[in-house]
Amino acid sequence: MSREAPRPVTEETEEDVRQLHAEGCSRNEIARRLQRSGRTISVIAQRLGLSFDRTATEEATRARMADLAERRAILAEALQDDAERLTEQMWEPSVIYNFGGKDNDYNERDVPEPPADAKRALMSTAAQAIDRSLKLCPPESDQQGLAAVDAWLRGMMSD
Structure with a gap:
């Protein structure tokens, strides 16, 4: 089984992450749209000084637990x-x-x-x-x- 070589993160990729983040997309949504792993998006966001609002995730977790x-x-x-x-x-x-x-x-x-x-x-x-x-x-x-x-x-x- 062969693995594909990892795709490099380009300035265009970083700009896409910045734009989607500004639109309010979650990390997982950005990963889906850009066909990247969530970890890759997290690394890019951290490098760009971006953070994701965890409030919605925490509320969803509380609702699921209830x-x-x-x-x-x-x-x-x-x-x-x-x-x-x-x-x-x-x-x-x-x-x-x-x-x-x-x-x-x-x-x-x-x-x-x-x-x-x-x-x-x-x-x-x-x-x-x-x-x-x-x-x-x-x-x-x-x-x-x-x-x-x-x-x-x-x-x-x-x-």
């Missing part, structure tokens, strides 16, 4: 809902089934609630959902409550 926090909160709520549905299933009527015998027959039976192994699996899965929910959106001020819930979850999973 959006991500909101998405984590929504996901944490969905995980909490899942955990609640799973724990409710532990006490609802269930069907147990198996395949067996020489003909590999299918058999099922209705039971008033799931057997112990199914309850253990439901509780473990619910505990994982709660744990993930708490990691996505931990309580802000109740660290003792968080520790208690964590201990409860670990106890439920070890049973």
Whole structure:
């Protein structure tokens, strides 16, 4: 794989950078228009005594972080809902089934609630959902409550 030789930075390139900067273009926009790397544009701008306003970038970053926090909160709520549905299933009527015998027959039976192994699996899965929910959106001020819930979850999973 061959690399092209770097293009030299000419006075024309510097003038283009100066002009686009004066028009309010960002560093990345100038790089795109001139088909240069952002680093090259930064070096040219520094040499010309130009700087780029980072206010818009900082505001965009803050907005993005707020959006991500909101998405984590929504996901944490969905995980909490899942955990609640799973724990409710532990006490609802269930069907147990198996395949067996020489003909590999299918058999099922209705039971008033799931057997112990199914309850253990439901509780473990619910505990994982709660744990993930708490990691996505931990309580802000109740660290003792968080520790208690964590201990409860670990106890439920070890049973």
